[in-house]
Amino acid sequence: MEQFSGKIWVLGDDIDTDIIMPTEYLALKTIDDMRPYAFSPLRPELAGRICPGDIIVAGKNFGCGSSREQAPEVIKALGIRCVIASSYARIFFRNAINNGLLLIENSEIQKAVKEGDEIEVHVGEYILHDGVKYPVSSLPQNLLDILDAGGLVKAMQRLNGIV
Amino acid sequence: MGKTLIEKIIARNLHDENVKAGDIVTVDVDRVMIHDIFIPFVADKFKEMGFKKIWDTDKVVLIYDHLVPASQTDDTRHFRAGDAFAEEFGPIHVHRSDGICHQLMPELGYVKPGDVVFGTDSHTVTYGCVGAFSTGIGYTEMAGILGTGKLWIRVPQTIRVNINGKLPENVSAKDIILTVIGDLRADGATYQSLEFAGDTVDALSVAGRMTISNMTVEAGAKCGLFVPDDKTAAYCGLGGTLPEELAQLRPDEDAVYSRVMEYRAEDFVPVMACPSQVDSIRPVAELAPEEISVDQVFLGSCTNGRLEDLRSAASVLKDRHIAPFVKMIVTPASRSIYEAAAKEGILDILSEAGAMITHPSCGLCCGRAGGILTDDEVVVATNNRNFLGRMGTSKVRIYLASPLTAAVCALEGKITVPAAYKE
Numbered sequence: 001m002e003q004f005s006g007k008i009w010v011l012g013d014d015i016d017t018d019i020i021m022p023t024e025y026l027a028l029k030t031i032d033d034m035r036p037y038a039f040s041p042l043r044p045e046l047a048g049r050i051c052p053g054d055i056i057v058a059g060k061n062f063g064c065g066s067s068r069e070q071a072p073e074v075i076k077a078l079g080i081r082c083v084i085a086s087s088y089a090r091i092f093f094r095n096a097i098n099n100g101l102l103l104i105e106n107s108e109i110q111k112a113v114k115e116g117d118e119i120e121v122h123v124g125e126y127i128l129h130d131g132v133k134y135p136v137s138s139l140p141q142n143l144l145d146i147l148d149a150g151g152l153v154k155a156m157q158r159l160n161g162i163v
Numbered sequence: 164m165g166k167t168l169i170e171k172i173i174a175r176n177l178h179d180e181n182v183k184a185g186d187i188v189t190v191d192v193d194r195v196m197i198h199d200i201f202i203p204f205v206a207d208k209f210k211e212m213g214f215k216k217i218w219d220t221d222k223v224v225l226i227y228d229h230l231v232p233a234s235q236t237d238d239t240r241h242f243r244a245g246d247a248f249a250e251e252f253g254p255i256h257v258h259r260s261d262g263i264c265h266q267l268m269p270e271l272g273y274v275k276p277g278d279v280v281f282g283t284d285s286h287t288v289t290y291g292c293v294g295a296f297s298t299g300i301g302y303t304e305m306a307g308i309l310g311t312g313k314l315w316i317r318v319p320q321t322i323r324v325n326i327n328g329k330l331p332e333n334v335s336a337k338d339i340i341l342t343v344i345g346d347l348r349a350d351g352a353t354y355q356s357l358e359f360a361g362d363t364v365d366a367l368s369v370a371g372r373m374t375i376s377n378m379t380v381e382a383g384a385k386c387g388l389f390v391p392d393d394k395t396a397a398y399c400g401l402g403g404t405l406p407e408e409l410a411q412l413r414p415d416e417d418a419v420y421s422r423v424m425e426y427r428a429e430d431f432v433p434v435m436a437c438p439s440q441v442d443s444i445r446p447v448a449e450l451a452p453e454e455i456s457v458d459q460v461f462l463g464s465c466t467n468g469r470l471e472d473l474r475s476a477a478s479v480l481k482d483r484h485i486a487p488f489v490k491m492i493v494t495p496a497s498r499s500i501y502e503a504a505a506k507e508g509i510l511d512i513l514s515e516a517g518a519m520i521t522h523p524s525c526g527l528c529c530g531r532a533g534g535i536l537t538d539d540e541v542v543v544a545t546n547n548r549n550f551l552g553r554m555g556t557s558k559v560r561i562y563l564a565s566p567l568t569a570a571v572c573a574l575e576g577k578i579t580v581p582a583a584y585k586e
């Protein structure tokens with residue numbers, strides 16, 4: 001299974017989609033245009049400090065709020081390798097999978113980590129932090145199929161016989 | 164084993180009686196709604212996926228509401244993208260300035276009991292008010308539906324909410340749903356269906372049920388359902404009584420619920436969602452002694468921009484005037500509500516009381532229209548979200564309330580219990 005390590009940014013519970021990408025920037029033309037404003041209502045400095053390969057660790061109900069797909073897209077555009085949260089809001093969860101952003105559910109690691117820590121992620125198996133392994137479960141098959149195709153657009157392209 | 168209402172709706176869609184919570188199924192979509200913010204992205208993804216035509220153009224409704232009328236220089240690009248998409252792949256239904264998507268979908272008969280409907284907006288759950296399964300999705304999934312007419316879903320478990328008795332006169336549907344969200348918390352119904360029942364719910368108008376369904380997503384719910392009845396039939400233009408075929412859309416006596424919540428209507432009091440979480444619920448009576456001064460009041464949105472909401476505010480504002488320092492913005496949810504309120508004299512009453520009446524649209528609810536605020540200002544609003552930065556800077560304090568409570572706060576210029584103005 002795939003594995004990687006990265007530096008973490010720690011966020012709290014109920015990180016909503018208005019925090020991830022405020023409505024006032026939603027009509028900007030591209031995700032790259034929106035990128036500097038990610039998380040700005042909560043932590044205006046964050047978007048400028050996240051480096052490719054970093055990981056977000058958050059509490060429960062991550063991505064609650066609106067259906068805006070720019071939320072997972074902008075997190076991906078910032079270079080975030082994966083999000084680890086206690087739980088996710090359902091629309092955000094679907095949108096993330098459809099855009100190929102890896103989401104991991106774990107509600108134990110939040111108690112142990114602090115911002116800036118390094119963690120090691122073994123996809124579908126466990127997360128390693130400070131010598132402790134936190135088990136994670138695998139996704140259902142229909143979602144793995146979409147991820148395998150490289151997101152929903154590619155899955156549909158396959159359906160239409162253009163890849 | 165008995166079925167919940169959502170299991171009944173999905174079984175009917177799939178023509179499969181064996182459907183149960185937890186199953187992953189692919190449903191046939193009865194109608195979709197796309198709004199102005201996301202249409203450019205839907206159009207791009209649809210083409211990128213390689214589709215040449217829409218599966219059923221009559222089932223597609225495009226509504227411009229978040230950006231109407233344009234307030235930033237680039238907004239009209241969304242209307243042009245929508246019009247171009249409709250021209251190339253239509254004819255689809257397009258509404259360019261008729262009101263808020265979630266008001267128009269049921270109001271104009273696009274949604275019927277038992278339908279399966281998806282929209283590019285989280286408040287698509289609103290159509291549960293007529294016993295339809297409807298929920299929000301992203302624009303990539305919407306593009307997939309436009310091509311295939313199908314979507315996979317997991318059949319949700321159900322939390323049953325029973326409410327019986329007579330509501331106090333200063334309590335409305337908004338106070339009910341805010342209270343339920345406070346009890347469930349913001350993630351308490353994640354992935355689940357909320358099913359409302361009891362004689363209090365039966366007595367609610369379809370508009371009141373809309374307010375409740377609309378906000379179920381604030382507890383994370385996938386949908387918020389009411390059993391269709393004769394009122395539903397009348398609202399949906401199906402005649403005075405519910406057609407026989409739709410009468411099956413009710414939960415079985417022995418349906419299995421993940422949780423049952425019981426409320427006595429008499430116990431409800433006017434409440435507010437305090438900054439900046441929708442589940443941070445407190446009775447208005449508890450907030451009033453804090454003498455919280457109010458800078459602005461917003462009456463509108465897909466939650467509370469309907470005729471009975473405007474009527475309720477007018478009942479306390481008639482022949483009175485709002486506090487001199489308060490700006491009150493009233494935004495009817497649709498053109499027909501605007502017209503009906505004008506005909507009934509409600510707009511006159513509100514205007515004479517000092518309110519500003521705006522065009523029907525999402526307006527201030529999504530922080531894109533006139534009325535945005537700055538640091539430390541307080542707004543009492545009837546919409547569904549009080550998130551950080553929703554109506555201006557991240558230090559604006561947004562209190563969510565019923566239309567009645569909001570109107571009384573405008574009059575007094577501070578957070579006030581509406582009981583004081585009960586006739």
